[in-house]
Amino acid sequence: MKKFMDENFLLSNPIAIDLFHNYAKDMPIIDYHCHINPKEIYENKKFNNITEAWLYGDHYKWRAMRSNGIDEKYITGDGSDYDKFLAWSKTIQMAIGNPLYHWTHLELQRFFGIYEPLDEDTAPLIWEKVNKLLNGDGFSVRDLITKSNVEYLCTTDDPVDTLEYHIKLKEDESFKVKVLPTFRPDKGMEINAENFISWVKNLEKVSKIKITSYDEFLKALESRIVFFHSVGCRIADHGINNTVVYEEASKEEAAGIFKKALEGGYVSIEEEKKYKTYTFRTVARHYYKLGWSMQLHIAALRNNNTRMKEKIGVDIGFDSIDDQCIAYPLSRLLDSLEKDNSLPKTILYTLNPKDNYVLGTMIGSFQGDGIPGKVQFGAAWWFNDNKDGMIEQMKALSNLGLLGRFVGMLTDSRSFLSYTRHEYFRRIACNLIGEWVENGEVPRNENLLKKIVQGICYKNANEYFGI
Incomplete structure (x- = not known):
């Protein structure tokens, strides 16, 4: 039995392990579609607690909480942040098989070094650990983006927006990540x-x-x-x-x-x-x-x-x-x-x-x-x-077109902790390609595999958008 979400999580064969750790893992992130707030990036917001970072505005989690019978008071209502976090912890333990389960634990691992599964028993201790980190140095919005190895990100903006904060960020030489409308x-x-x-x-x-x-x-x-x-x-x-x-x-x-x-x-x-x-x-x-x-x-x-x-x-x-x-x-x-x-x-x-x-x-x-x-x-x-949706999309693309020209993943998220979705995607992509190699459907050509994996993870998008 494999350990829960270890370093080879979702990597089921030696080729996949090699592709992910050697070629995919450390590639920069181009997040060409997200819904995060540029004002919060410019002001370098710090979160008071994990509920602010996780549950404010995340309709994925809200849907799951409603399915778990959580009262709306603890979802979008006036319940305390701690009670909302406890409600989420009761929900996530029921969400095995849902990508939210994996995303939640990837975020706990990558940003906060917490490897215990979140449930209603571990919630109080995880609340204390995470909030202590969030209230210390190195966990502002800009820190989270930089730690995630983001090269540029594109927000989603109405034509009537003044783009005030995009302009300010463009003029701010202290922050190297491009934030574009x-x-x-x-x-x-x-x-x-x-x-x-x-x-x-x-x-x-x-x-x-x-x-x-x-x-x-x-x-x-x-x-x-x-x-x-x-x-x-x-x-x-x-x-x-x-x-x-x-x-x-x-x-x-x-x-x-x-x-x-x-x-x-x-x-x-x-x-x-x-x-x-x-x-x-x-x-x-x-x-x-x-x-x-x-x-x-x-x-x-x-x-x-x-x-x-x-x-x-x-x-x-x-x-x-x-x-x-x-x-x-x-x-x-x-x-x-x-x-x-x-x-x-x-x-x-x-x-x-x-x-x-x-x-x-x-x-x-x-x-x-x-x-x-x-x-x-x-x-x-x-x-x-x-997992299934990503595999089916890539299989359809590879069956009908050129997977090697695919511009890859995006977060489509309102959360600054969602960059682990790129890791989730990269693991799944490497495993799919690794299976093909293991089955003799694709040659074990290191140069070819490196080019395709790094293209899908970063280089294709970088060339395609030309930013």
Whole structure:
């Protein structure tokens, strides 16, 4: 029997052990998609306790706690931080097989040197040990990022954001890690959302462009893209809720639909599709001109629980996987950009694993421009970033494309302790490749294996994003 989460955790064969320890483990981290707060990095926040670092804002853990029957008071409510930590300790011992179980213990090991499994019996002592460290030197936000060997990270930012803290970090020579914004215009796409008009007003304010027409709206969006670029942004990100849409429309049609929405009129589903298609294609062309990469996160069904949405708010862990068909509209959307040679480097993620082969084959239809892996099948995302999900994503990519050109893992997290997810991924990737070598499916060519492993862990992303 192997020891619990030892140095060879998830490495089941000698080749995998060699690949991980010699080639993967010490590679720098490029975290090209996360949701951490740049203000907290600039201010070099220190956490008062492990609950602040672990449970504030982490909807993965909140979902698990609700499944364990924990009262909302000890999840998002006014329970004490200690009681919330105890509630989490009672939950995590029930979560064997869930990636949260491994992530929790990797974080305890790597950041705090604690190897005892967390449960309700060990919780009081672990609380004391971790909090003592957090309140000492070397555990500020910047320390945690630096200790994790992060080279650069990309936050997720609304076009109306001032990027104040990105600018301050850019000017701060004492912190060597690049902290860059990502342009996420979802609120400008969701024309039927309750807050659409107020968001347009905010765009008008920050862009200093009066928005009374669709032309002015597009001009304001373009001005924000240019501004983001000036601050170091090289990646756009679109969260495509439910399903991909594609509906041909003229600019005049899109303008009419926008005007109707701005005046508070009813926008039909068909009109919404036309507006989204034309607006998306417009901003994507700007990305292409600037040499950006574009991420499309597909198939999330958000805020399912209306009662809890009204009680607590949105994006708090009541989301799931959508199951609509995406192949045809996604193909037409990408092709509409490819036809006029304006398709940016693009990463496609699906929340529904049924679409692994849809994306795995779709990317092969839009490669080119002499760019290795120009269109990527993105890492296993959200509900899929578990051991099985990562393996299935990499198998689909290797079966249908080039695993050796994969840009690898990201945290997609709001936590500064989540960088161990890169280690988790690297162990799983090395083990998968090691199994192939052991089975005689891949040659024991040290130079080839080193190139592929280090490419997936770091070098491919470094070349792809060109930051």
